Amino acid sequence: MAELPRPELRFDGGCPDCGGRRVRMPEPPPAIPDDLDWRTRDFEGFRAMMLADLARRFPERGDWNPADLEVVLVEVLATQLDWLSDMHDRVMAEATLESARRPASVDALLRMIGFDAAEHRQLSREALYRLWRARPDLLDADRAEGPRRIRRQERAVTLEDHAATLVAHPLVEQAHAWSRWTGAWERIEVAVICWNGEPLDQPLPAVAPPELARRLSRFLDEQGAEWRPPFGEAPSVRRVLRDYLEARRLAGQEVVLRDAAAVGIVLGLRVTVADEHFRSEVEAAVRRVLGDGPAGLFHPGRLAFGEDLYASDFYQALMALAGVRDVCLTRFKRAGRRYPDESRSGRIALSGLEFPVCDGDPARPARGHLRLDLKGGLRG
Known part of the structure; x- marks a missing residue:
């Protein structure tokens, strides 16, 4: 830093009451030439720029060699400027998610956009930093995951x-x-x-x-x-x-x-069990297939809204069970006396927001019921 100029007290005209302070300002710095390249970032660029300025200021010097004190100072300054330029680049790189390299910077930038990598990987923050240093590929993966999370559409528009x-x-x-x-x-x-x-x-x-x-x-x-x-x-x-x-x-x-409009289905089935199978085991398997579980034919998510119910689906699913020798559909209709039996046509038409249910709850007959008759097989 330049020293501040010292003010001087002067008395002009010999009058002891007419003093004034005078300050001699330092000489202004030399003007920066118009051809200065502000994009210079490395040692060679800084050295060449300063040597060119020396040659312009002192044209009487025809030659500059590395042993000259001016050249030594130029190279020392160029080295420092190269370090400062690299430090500036590193600091600026840590300000953006794409170019940041320090784990703490990447973590801070990800949390700024709402993605906590430590919580995502179920690690403490110190353990996350150690993992990222040992596995840079995981750092890059989390760096890419954060923007994907915030770009995901979670607002219902259409x-x-x-x-x-x-x-x-x-x-x-x-x-x-x-x-x-x-x-x-x-x-x-x-x-x-x-x-x-x-x-x-x-x-x-x-x-x-x-x-x-x-x-x-x-x-x-x-x-x-x-x-x-x-x-x-x-x-x-x-x-x-x-x-x-x-x-x-x-x-x-x-x-x-x-x-949605639940449509109760009345279903009657006669199942013939193979001789070497227990009737109780086959009955449990049949009821599981005809239930509302994840693999059941009456699972609420199996059919789309208004999709028709076909008897062929029941035949296919039941005949695939071990121990089932024959299946006969004796009743296949909507719940309610006004609806006809569709066991011959093999199709119950649904429409709109309707979906089939068959709960078999006596307290709610409108939600359908199953009548199952098993023949043959082993008792037990």
């Missing part, structure tokens, strides 16, 4: 977005969205088939079934969310889905959830 957003939730098997004019604004309505085919206002069980618990755990791990359905409070499916959708709908957009 009708397809609303349906896809709900289908992604473990409590939903099928969803269909449509728009309806209310007289003042457009309202989006979504018909939903829940995980067990129950109505939206049915309370959740106090303890989640194992299969649902696994699906929820996997879903929450993928979403990176800490929310858990309050099973202990027995909320309805509608409340859980409404809270889930509230964070993803557009501001000012009304979204209403509707129950």
Whole structure:
């Protein structure tokens, strides 16, 4: 740093009361030539630039050799400028995610855009830094994963977005969205088939079934969310889905959830069991195939909305079971006296938002029932 000039007190005219301070300012620095290349970044560039300036300022010197003191100083300055230039490049590189190399910088930039790599890999921050230093390929993988996460569309905009957003939730098997004019604004309505085919206002069980618990755990791990359905409070499916959708709908957009139309199916089957198989084991396998479990023919997510139900699907699934020798369909119709038996045609037509159910609950006959008659086989 240049020293500050010292002021001098002067008395002009011989008057002791007429003194004044005078400051001699330093000489201005030499003007920077117009041909200075500000893009110079390395030792050779700085050295050549300063030697060229020396030759311009002192034209009487015809030759400059490495032993000259001026050349030594030029090379010392060029070395320092090269170091400073490299330091500047390193500091600027740490400011962007694409060029940052230090683990702490990459981690800070990823957290700035909402991606916590330590939480993603379930490590402490110190362990994450050690992992990245030992495995630069994992650092690059996490560097690329962060922007992908923030570019993922999680806001429901179109009708397809609303349906896809709900289908992604473990409590939903099928969803269909449509728009309806209310007289003042457009309202989006979504018909939903829940995980067990129950109505939206049915309370959740106090303890989640194992299969649902696994699906929820996997879903929450993928979403990176800490929310858990309050099973202990027995909320309805509608409340859980409404809270889930509230964070993803557009501001000012009304979204209403509707129950899909469950169609009860009355099914009568006569099954002949092979002689070397136990009847009870075959019956359990048949009921499992005809149930609403993940592999069952009445699983709520097996058929799309309004997709017809065919008897051939039942024949194919049952004849593939071990111990089943013959299958006869004796009853195949919608629940209710006004609907005809379709066992001859082998097809029950569904439409709109309808889907088939066959709960076999005597308290709810409208949701269908199964009459199973087994012949042959071993008792036990």
